[in-house]
Amino acid sequence: MNRDPLIITVAAVGAETTREQTPYLPITAEEIGEEAKRVREAGACMIHLHVRKDDGTPTQDKEFFRRAIEEIRKRTDIIIQVSTGGAVWMTAEERAQPLELNPQMASLTVGTCNFGDEVFSNPFPLIRRLAQTMRERDIVPEIEIFDVGFIDNAKLLIKQGVLMPPLHFDFVMGVPGAMGADESLLDFLISRLPEDSTWSVAGIGRHEFSMAELAIKKGGHVRVGLEDNIYIEKGVLAKGNVELVEKVVEMAKKIGRPLATIEEAKKILRLKR
Ligand code: KMH
Ligand code: ZN
Numbered sequence: 001m002n003r004d005p006l007i008i009t010v011a012a013v014g015a016e017t018t019r020e021q022t023p024y025l026p027i028t029a030e031e032i033g034e035e036a037k038r039v040r041e042a043g044a045c046m047i048h049l050h051v052r053k054d055d056g057t058p059t060q061d062k063e064f065f066r067r068a069i070e071e072i073r074k075r076t077d078i079i080i081q082v083s084t085g086g087a088v089w090m091t092a093e094e095r096a097q098p099l100e101l102n103p104q105m106a107s108l109t110v111g112t113c114n115f116g117d118e119v120f121s122n123p124f125p126l127i128r129r130l131a132q133t134m135r136e137r138d139i140v141p142e143i144e145i146f147d148v149g150f151i152d153n154a155k156l157l158i159k160q161g162v163l164m165p166p167l168h169f170d171f172v173m174g175v176p177g178a179m180g181a182d183e184s185l186l187d188f189l190i191s192r193l194p195e196d197s198t199w200s201v202a203g204i205g206r207h208e209f210s211m212a213e214l215a216i217k218k219g220g221h222v223r224v225g226l227e228d229n230i231y232i233e234k235g236v237l238a239k240g241n242v243e244l245v246e247k248v249v250e251m252a253k254k255i256g257r258p259l260a261t262i263e264e265a266k267k268i269l270r271l272k273r
Contacts, residue, residue, distance in 0.1 A: 002219035005260035006252050007268060009046040009170075009200060010039045012241045014227025015058035015087035022230040024240040027052045029064070033071025035241055036078050042245040043252075045265040046079040047072065048107060048142075048223065049098075050086070058087040065098040077262050079271065081105035081142055084130050088118040092126045099133045104271050106134055107170070108141040110157065111150035114177025120146065127153075131162050138272040143169045146178040148185075151192045158194060166196035168269050170223060173211055174204035181207035183214055190218065198268055204228050212248050216255050221268075222248050 012026060012035050019025050026035040029051075036047050049072075051064040060083075069080060082098035084106050099106055108130055109122045134141050141163070143154050157163040171189050173181035181203050193199060200221035203211025208229035212222045224244040232238040232247065252259060260268065 001217070001256055003256055003258070004219055005264045005268070006216060006257040007046060007200065007221040007260045007265045008044040008245055008248055008252075009048055009081070009221065009223040009225075010044045010241050010245060011048040011050075011202065011223055011225030011227035012036070012039065013050045013052065014225070015050050015083070015085070017226050017230060019056055022226060022237050024230075024238065025226055026241075027056055028054060029067035029071040032068045033075050036072040037075040038240065038242045039245045040076040040078040042242050043249040043259045044078065044245045045260050045262055046081055046105070046269075048081045048083060048225065048227070049103075050083045050227065060086045060090055060094040060097045062097040062100055065101055069101060069103070079104050079262065079265060079269070081107060083107050085109050085120070085144065088115055088120050092129065095126075096130060096133060099130070099137060099139060102137050103139060104273055105140045105142055105269065106130075107144050108134065109144040109146065109150075110153045111147060113146045113175070115146075116176050124153075127157065128162050131157065135164070140269060140271050141167070143167050144172055145169055145189065146172045146175055148179055148189070148192075151189065155194060165194050166198070166270065167194065169193060169197055169199040170202055171199060172202045172204065174207040181211050186211070186214055186218070190220070202228050206231075206234070208244070209247060209251070213251055213255070216248075216252055216257050224248055
């Protein structure tokens with residue numbers, strides 16, 4: 001059994017989850033700062049960050065990111081990974097904005113897929129542009145894999161010199177319109193990764209905890225959070241991101257994976273700062 005330190009990432013806000021769906025969604029910069037502190041204290045090492053306007057509308061506005069990051073940094077040393085995915089209707093210019101703040105890490109989706117009734121559009125020129133900005137600014141990408149062929153896209157981008165291995169991948173499993181979420185698929189994805197890659201799983205909706213358990217057992221890392229799932233169990237809302245993290249911490253304890261410290265996580269993820 002794998003005993004390597006486990007990185008728990010929290011997708012705390014997202015772009016699609018609403019206050020109507022759950023009253024526990026953090027929206028303002030202060031709420032996000034407080035949530036980051038709580039999940040860090042519960043054992044998470046990284047926050048995958050989206051931000052919202054005060055009315056809850058998702059935005060990639062740099063100033064909203066700046067404020068949220070300030071509030072997070074006032075309270076905790078958690079690793080900050082900004083989203084460059086944003087919401088499906090955003091332009092490439094909008095999506096790139098938070099990179100100007102030189103965060104430690106940023107998400108980078110390497111393909112296009114259906115996303116519910118919408119399309120999450122990531123053509124190669126957009127991916128190349130985001131990847132290049134990240135490289136210029138020493139921002140480490142987390143490669144988001146929503147569908148199987150995205151791994152081949154990542155390999156092509158490595159061959160073209162756009163992405164530099166070793167890379168950290170996140171398998172987003174169970175988005176309606178993209179790949180499903182089960183063990184055989186996870187095993188296949190792991191088998192297709194470029195050498196020396198590290199990986200995590202974000203199980204969407206009801207798949208969140210079953211996929212987290214598999215990831216812990218197989219030596220990967222875990223992403224949970226209200227972006228991906230709002231329930232702690234069937235029909236019961238999680239009272240914030242912290243409950244989701246606590247459930248994964250409990251699992252890790254039972255399975256025997258220690259939680260990564262921030263320093264260990266930075267090393268595993270090969271962060272530059
Ligand atoms: N909101 C989704 C369309 C990312 O953050 O990089 C895309 C997303 C991925 O959340
Ligand atoms: Zn996201």
